[in-house]
Amino acid sequence: MDFTLTERETYFRDRVKAFIDKHVRPRQKEYLAQVREGDRWQVVPVVEEVKAIAKQEGLWNLFMPPHSGQQHVDDSFEFEGEQLTNLEYALCAEEMGKIGWASECFNCSAPDTGNMEVLHRYGTRDQKDRWLKPLMEGEIRSAFLMTEPAVASSDATNIETSMVRDGDHYVINGRKWWSSGTGDPRCKIAIVMGKTNPDAARHAQQSQILVPLGTPGVTIERMLSVYGYDHAPHGHGEVVLKDVRVPVENVILGEGRGFEIAQGRLGPGRIHHCMRTIGVAETAIEAMAKRLVSRIAFGKRISDHSVWEQRIARARIDIEMTRLLCLKAADMMDKAGNKAAKDEIAMIKVQAPMMALQILDDAIQAHGGAGVSGDFGLASAWASMRTLRFADGPDEVHNRAIARSEFGKYAEFKADRPDSGQMAASR
Incomplete structure (x- = not known):
């Protein structure tokens, strides 16, 4: 290897x-x-x-x-x-x-x-010319509206935002939140996921539609905070969509194909998040080590106290293991496709934020009162990393997928009835 x-x-x-x-x-x-x-x-x-x-x-x-x-x-x-x-x-x-x-x-x-x-x-070519080109030029920003406050959005089939066909338009009604990027004045377009056919098969009810944020009926009701941080100028908005009319040609790929698009979108996005998370962890371990070797407590450097040797060692081990898993997932996606790498993608999505959060927590502890202030950026980094345990699917959903894959390996297994000798041994 x-x-x-x-x-x-x-x-x-x-x-x-x-x-x-x-x-x-x-x-x-x-x-x-x-x-x-x-x-x-x-x-x-x-x-x-x-x-x-x-x-x-x-x-x-x-x-x-x-x-x-x-x-x-x-x-x-x-x-x-x-x-x-x-x-x-x-x-x-x-x-x-x-x-x-x-x-x-x-x-x-x-x-x-x-x-x-x-x-x-x-x-479509028209959609690319109108929206992709200025995005790639860096002239505008965008948002993705999926999560809703009224339902458990970890199961996207619960999403209630309605998209009703009316002639050459769809009329959209719903409420979204954690709509990242909507606070940026350059945010001009949102991809919105909602139901176009509630009577279709479970994963064919949803569609994704391009909605310009200047469309009548689109209201950014408030910007949300994350543990008190507003994340300006990017931010996360709660957006109300009331009788929003957009042309039929704004549908992406076709009606009822929202889940298909979401799966194609989320695989690479999760890897991007996880690798940036490893960068955060590297910054945290550096800050922690510098603090520990430069401060004295009880007559010696804090770094010379064994508890901190253990924490630094664990942090380095966890970063290296997490990086290898993330790179393995990325490599599998390149060589065999996103579907073949789905277990690795799920595993790294759970592992990376948990790893970074623990290292940030230790780094905050090493800094004492300074760690929870705004002076070192550790507290805000922790708040940001904590959101990743929800973003692109919560831990529980990914763990469920991992477990089901593991159980699937033994789907045909049937336990033999133990004989009396085995029972005796087990007792």
Whole structure:
């Protein structure tokens, strides 16, 4: 088994890392200052400046077009990108995860990444020209409206938002929340999932429709907080859709194919999230180690107390194991497809946030009172990572899929009736 990175994998990972070290990390304080000044729901100037540099250097749309063999002939010039494989992009995503705003600098931040993949794979030429092109140019942002407050959205068949055909339009009514990106003034388009046919088969009731956010009847009722953080200027909105009319041609792929689109969208997105999460964990272990070797308690460095040796060792072991599982999942997706890698995708989606949360928790503990303040970014990172145990499906759903796959290996097993000797031995 060869774990050596290819020349191309190393090339892009190192270019992304070098760019972040040169253009992003040195401007972190400037970014934080700009976010805190004036209207929090505005475009951050430093991000736009760095984006222009990244675009000029060719570090732009790294994952686009999706490396799936589905690129159409007429797309070859209009929708350009580096077309990194899942494995190649995963290595870059880890570096981006080390600083929260780095992903956007490369036009590689969620939910735009997933929405661009959906439009490229399933959109019509008109849909691509109108929405995919400006997304890939970084001119606009987008949102994905799926989760609803009134139902357990972990089972997407519960979604109640109605999409009723009325001549050449669909009329949409419903309420969505945790609609990431709706606080950004550049957010112009949302992909909305809802029911077009409640009487169809269970997984054919749903459709996905493009809804411009300026459409009459679309109201961002409030921006939600995550453990007190508003995540401006990106944010997560609660959106009301009241008698929203959109043309029939805004349906993606076709009526009743919402679940099919969702499955195609979520696999790569989960890997992206998980690799960025590993970047967060690397930042946390670095902060923890630096704190422990630089502080004295009870006559010696805190790092010399055995409990902290155990925690640092466990953190390093968990990061390395999690990275290997994530890269394995990405590699399987590239070689055998998303369906073949579904168990690995589910496992890494559970493992990565749990791993990062534990390391962040230890890092907060190592910093004492400073850890729960806003001075070191650990508390806000923990709050962000905690949301990933819900995003793209909660832990319980992924664990259920993993368990069912495991039980499926032994579906034909029937236990023999033990004889008296076996019973005696068991007693």
